[in-house]
Amino acid sequence: MELRIVVRRARKIVLITLFLLLILLSVFLFVIQSILDGIGLQYTIESYASVGTVYRSDAENAAFTPVEEDVLALLAESDAVQKIDIRQTLSAKVHGMENVPSYFAVPQTNHLVFFRGTVLNQMDVPADASVSYHARYATVRVDSILAGQSNWITKGKNVDVAIIWNGDPECSTTVGEEYCFLAHSSFSSALGMLDTLLYAPNYTEESVAGYEKIQSNYELYHDTVLPVPDSMSGEEADAYFLDILKSRGLDPYIQEIKELDDVFTIRQTSDMQMLIPVANEVMFFTAGRGIRPDDSGKKVCVISHELAAQQKLNVGDYIPISLGNGCYTDNGYESGFPAFGELSTVSYNTPQDYEIIGIYAFSSFDPREATLLFGYNDIFIPTSTETIPPSKNTYPYTLSFCVGGPEYNTFLDTTVADLSDMGYTVQMSASRWEDVESTYEAMASRRRLTLLCAILSCIAGIILYVLILLFLYRKEFALRELFGASFRHTRKAYTIPFAVSSVIASVLAVFAAYLWYLYRLVPQTELIAPGRTPANAQILAVLTALALIQMLMTYILILCLAGHSRRKSVLRLLK
Amino acid sequence: MFMKRICRKPLLPLLLLLVILLGVLFPTVLNQSIEKSYTELDELYAGIVIQCKLIPQTYIGADFALAPEIGDQISRMDEVSGYYCELNCPYYFRDPGPSSGNSMAHGTNDIYRFAEEHALELCFPVGESIDFSGDENICVVSEDLLDAASRSIGDTVTVAGSVSTAEKDTNAPDLNLTIVGSFTAEDTDIPWNAIIVPKACFFDTAELLSTAEGIRRWRVYTAFDFTIDQACNKEFDTVKEALQGIVGDKWLLYSTSRELYRAVQPLEKKLQMQEMLFRIVTVLFVFLPALITFLLCTKDKNEVLIRILYGEKPSRVFWSSWAPYTGLVILYGMLALLLSQAMGYLNGWNITGIVAVSILAAGIAIGLLCKTKLVTLYQSREG
Numbered sequence: 024m025e026l027r028i029v030v031r032r033a034r035k036i037v038l039i040t041l042f043l044l045l046i047l048l049s050v051f052l053f054v055i056q057s058i059l060d061g062i063g064l065q066y067t068i069e070s071y072a073s074v075g076t077v078y079r080s081d082a083e084n085a086a087f088t089p090v091e092e093d094v095l096a097l098l099a100e101s102d103a104v105q106k107i108d109i110r111q112t113l114s115a116k117v118h119g120m121e122n123v124p125s126y127f128a129v130p131q132t133n134h135l136v137f138f139r140g141t142v143l144n145q146m147d148v149p150a151d152a153s154v155s156y157h158a159r160y161a162t163v164r165v166d167s168i169l170a171g172q173s174n175w176i177t178k179g180k181n182v183d184v185a186i187i188w189n190g191d192p193e194c195s196t197t198v199g200e201e202y203c204f205l206a207h208s209s210f211s212s213a214l215g216m217l218d219t220l221l222y223a224p225n226y227t228e229e230s231v232a233g234y235e236k237i238q239s240n241y242e243l244y245h246d247t248v249l250p251v252p253d254s255m256s257g258e259e260a261d262a263y264f265l266d267i268l269k270s271r272g273l274d275p276y277i278q279e280i281k282e283l284d285d286v287f288t289i290r291q292t293s294d295m296q297m298l299i300p301v302a303n304e305v306m307f308f309t310a311g312r313g314i315r316p317d318d319s320g321k322k323v324c325v326i327s328h329e330l331a332a333q334q335k336l337n338v339g340d341y342i343p344i345s346l347g348n349g350c351y352t353d354n355g356y357e358s359g360f361p362a363f364g365e366l367s368t369v370s371y372n373t374p375q376d377y378e379i380i381g382i383y384a385f386s387s388f389d390p391r392e393a394t395l396l397f398g399y400n401d402i403f404i405p406t407s408t409e410t411i412p413p414s415k416n417t418y419p420y421t422l423s424f425c426v427g428g429p430e431y432n433t434f435l436d437t438t439v440a441d442l443s444d445m446g447y448t449v450q451m452s453a454s455r456w457e458d459v460e461s462t463y464e465a466m467a468s469r470r471r472l473t474l475l476c477a478i479l480s481c482i483a484g485i486i487l488y489v490l491i492l493l494f495l496y497r498k499e500f501a502l503r504e505l506f507g508a509s510f511r512h513t514r515k516a517y518t519i520p521f522a523v524s525s526v527i528a529s530v531l532a533v534f535a536a537y538l539w540y541l542y543r544l545v546p547q548t549e550l551i552a553p554g555r556t557p558a559n560a561q562i563l564a565v566l567t568a569l570a571l572i573q574m575l576m577t578y579i580l581i582l583c584l585a586g587h588s589r590r591k592s593v594l595r596l597l598k
Numbered sequence: 599m600f601m602k603r604i605c606r607k608p609l610l611p612l613l614l615l616l617v618i619l620l621g622v623l624f625p626t627v628l629n630q631s632i633e634k635s636y637t638e639l640d641e642l643y644a645g646i647v648i649q650c651k652l653i654p655q656t657y658i659g660a661d662f663a664l665a666p667e668i669g670d671q672i673s674r675m676d677e678v679s680g681y682y683c684e685l686n687c688p689y690y691f692r693d694p695g696p697s698s699g700n701s702m703a704h705g706t707n708d709i710y711r712f713a714e715e716h717a718l719e720l721c722f723p724v725g726e727s728i729d730f731s732g733d734e735n736i737c738v739v740s741e742d743l744l745d746a747a748s749r750s751i752g753d754t755v756t757v758a759g760s761v762s763t764a765e766k767d768t769n770a771p772d773l774n775l776t777i778v779g780s781f782t783a784e785d786t787d788i789p790w791n792a793i794i795v796p797k798a799c800f801f802d803t804a805e806l807l808s809t810a811e812g813i814r815r816w817r818v819y820t821a822f823d824f825t826i827d828q829a830c831n832k833e834f835d836t837v838k839e840a841l842q843g844i845v846g847d848k849w850l851l852y853s854t855s856r857e858l859y860r861a862v863q864p865l866e867k868k869l870q871m872q873e874m875l876f877r878i879v880t881v882l883f884v885f886l887p888a889l890i891t892f893l894l895c896t897k898d899k900n901e902v903l904i905r906i907l908y909g910e911k912p913s914r915v916f917w918s919s920w921a922p923y924t925g926l927v928i929l930y931g932m933l934a935l936l937l938s939q940a941m942g943y944l945n946g947w948n949i950t951g952i953v954a955v956s957i958l959a960a961g962i963a964i965g966l967l968c969k970t971k972l973v974t975l976y977q978s979r980e981g
Contacts, residue, residue, distance in 0.1 A: 066864060067861040070857065328850070
């Protein structure tokens with residue numbers, strides 16, 4: 024019955040609905056804009072954050088000394104610290120994919136190469152008074168491989184071997200003769216890093232007395248170049264070599280090296296932007312992107328450029344990763360590979376396909392910088408909700424925390440001072456925040472001003488809508504007053520058109536703004552703040568809430584003004 | 599008459615004025631905000647230093663060896679503001695000189711950066727600065743070499759290039775170099791008997807590299823990086839494509855552009871999105887005054903009815919009723935214009951749009967009234 028007011032004068036309801044629709048659309052667009060603006064600004068400001076880690080000041084091997092729980096708690100409690108990322112390390116296998124033959128950080132068992140070869144030429148390095156060893160470089164043609172990564176050493180091709188010995192015995196290799204080599208690839212601070220160079224050490228037991236690690240694997244460090252008897256054929260020589268390995272207890276390594284061909288080191292991270300090398304721009308993405316917080320739980324991974332080049336992989340490809348139930352620790356360095364001379368202990372679960380979303384590379388790479396870089400066989404995956412055995416220790420290189428530019432000075436004054444008292448030093452990435460701070464502050468204050476203008480416009484719009492509504496329906500109200508109707512009845516002259524127009528306008532405005540957001544703004548938000556796009560349901564909820572708030576505000580205003588209208592004379596209303 | 603009506607019922611005309619002011623001033627504030635943001639964005643772009651480096655695509659331990667033609671092509675680009683290069687070749691001292699055998703001659707275009715890269719401490723005569731970007735025959739040697747060769751700064755030495763580090767190329771032409779400075783170092787990869795010469799010494803066939811084999815083996819940049827002109831930061835993506843086109847597939851182009859990609863470019867996209875939304879809001883604000891004008895004009899129903907009843911031509915009624923509203927809207931528009939000018943931002947299109955659409959709305963409203971049949975018009979009356 025009351026709806027007749029609306030139907031009788033359809034033109035009026037159309038006009039006020041249109042008016043409210045325009046107001047609501049403007050408000051909704053502004054609100055969405057303001058939300059995205061805030062997210063975008065926050066994202067850009069966060070990119071100026073400094074990423075850092077902590078080291079024990081007094082430890083000899085600080086980079087590989089675990090960070091104490093108290094320190095982690097202090098960082099977690101600090102207001103200046105925005106985020107903390109503690110990376111878990113796992114051993115993993117990627118079935119059917121050979122890893123990159125490279126040396127990084129620490130020697131590994133799969134650096135061993137057992138092969139038979141003929142010395143083609145050799146050169147002695149002149150003895151230097153400053154070093155206690157002798158070295159001979161030999162170019163060896165590989166005749167047979169008993170164990171060794173196939174892409175590290177190839178049968179029929181030449182390989183350079185540095186034969187290193189100390190003590191009195193001379194190295195007795197002869198050009199043209201065949202030998203069995205127990206060599207390994209490694210980094211030598213004295214001889215330098217050459218990927219194509221293998222080392223065959225022959226140390227005396229006395230000389231390694233102080234080296235616990237070498238002592239425990241001494242069989243791999245002495246008599247590593249063994250002459251093949253002249254009378255032996257190829258197969259006989261291999262059998263002879265195998266017998267020697269068995270007699271020295273080294274034969275398990277043959278299978279072990281094969282087993283390690285497809286092993287990789289998994290680094291679980293919540294955000295690759297929190298890696299110090301990424302923040303310092305030493306590590307960069309040649310394709311795709313890094314792991315982001317919104318990747319949590321997804322089956323995605325980021326691999327090295329070297330691995331991608333070797334396996335001809337690209338972004339969008341899938342690799343089957345079997346995660347292990349742990350990792351190996353060598354003097355504080357966590358890796359997916361067992362330490363040199365050790366055998367595997369990790370068991371692997373069933374493979375799951377991971378999509379490659381990014382490929383990383385380094386602008387400069389020093390294999391000794393394990394604390395600030397990552398190896399070519401490191402694969403990054405996002406942190407997941409799956410139960411992963413937590414690492415017993417947090418090392419400086421597995422810890423990253425992020426301090427926003429605006430909080431940097433507070434961090435220095437408070438947290439760094441506390442850390443210093445606890446015996447820790449902080450290493451932070453460089454940031455240009457101080458240079459750009461004023462610009463971003465100006466942008467943020469303008470955003471607040473714009474938001475204020477939008478709120479005022481919204482309020483003004485609602486008042487205008489109410490005034491127009493009251494103006495259009497004042498005669499209906501006056502007639503009801505004239506006939507002595509109750510206030511409950513007379514105010515319906517306003518509330519019914521309000522209800523009809525505001526419901527229609529709100530529904531249309533929410534629908535239009537939501538569609539606009541879905542189809543126009545979401546793709547753009549991904550460019551403005553990747554991975555931070557608000558959920559569709561969130562936006563819908565915000566729009567609905569705004570529409571309801573608007574209705575409530577309008578209703579209250581109408582009730583107040585209806586009361587005011589009642590106090591006016593009927594004649595005045597009818598004019 | 600019109601003014602009397604306005605004064606008698608001022609609510610709607612006042613609302614119209616408010617809405618027009620709102621429709622003009624709100625976009626003014628927004629546009630001012632966007633313009634300021636764009637200015638600041640330009641400053642942010644100009645503040646970024648993008649350094650580029652080439653990295654061999656072939657993996658693991660590949661030595662850096664860039665053909666100088668590629669390097670020179672890059673360094674000649676307008677978008678490249680500066681570059682740094684290194685190259686080297688074996689050399690030996692022609693008599694008289696230290697009997698130290700062959701060593702390496704290092705070429706560079708920037709001796710200061712070279713010293714920084716190799717941890718050398720340079721010693722130049724007080725107040726002098728040395729420019730290695732030219733083609734002068736000058737060199738910098740170590741203090742130890744100065745002693746061994748019994749020379750001092752300002753003396754000339756005669757050297758010759760060689761193809762191999764092991765053998766001296768006796769046919770190589772003499773190269774006279776003036777020692778302009780010396781260096782000391784504690785932990786460097788530069789041997790004591792090396793010399794540092796300008797890059798140009800490697801590009802004259804009469805000088806260090808005199809044989810085809812020498813040129814093939816040694817005329818390559820062993821280090822090369824460059825900086826993008828800060829004025830071109832905004833077009834970095836295009837510049838990057840052009841650079842990749844020059845260096846080809848064998849090289850990865852690395853750039854220190856994290857700030858550009860993580861902060862400034864998203865900010866620019868954010869502003870573009872803001873601009874688009876503000877345009878929409880501006881358009882929406884154009885229609886608000888139009889609606890009120892329409893409403894205001896429909897209130898002239900009685901006036902129109904009476905005048906037509908008295909036999910006035912509908913066209914005359916139309917023009918005479920429309921003109922005052924046109925004047926009113928123009929007046930309001932002028933007020934908004936003055937106000938926005940006072941605020942320091944004038945958006946002519948916005949004001950014109952608001953005024954034009956409102957006048958059009960008034961025309962439609964009055965036109966519809968004039969076209970309506972008298973009976974219908976009478977029946978539609980409320981008061």
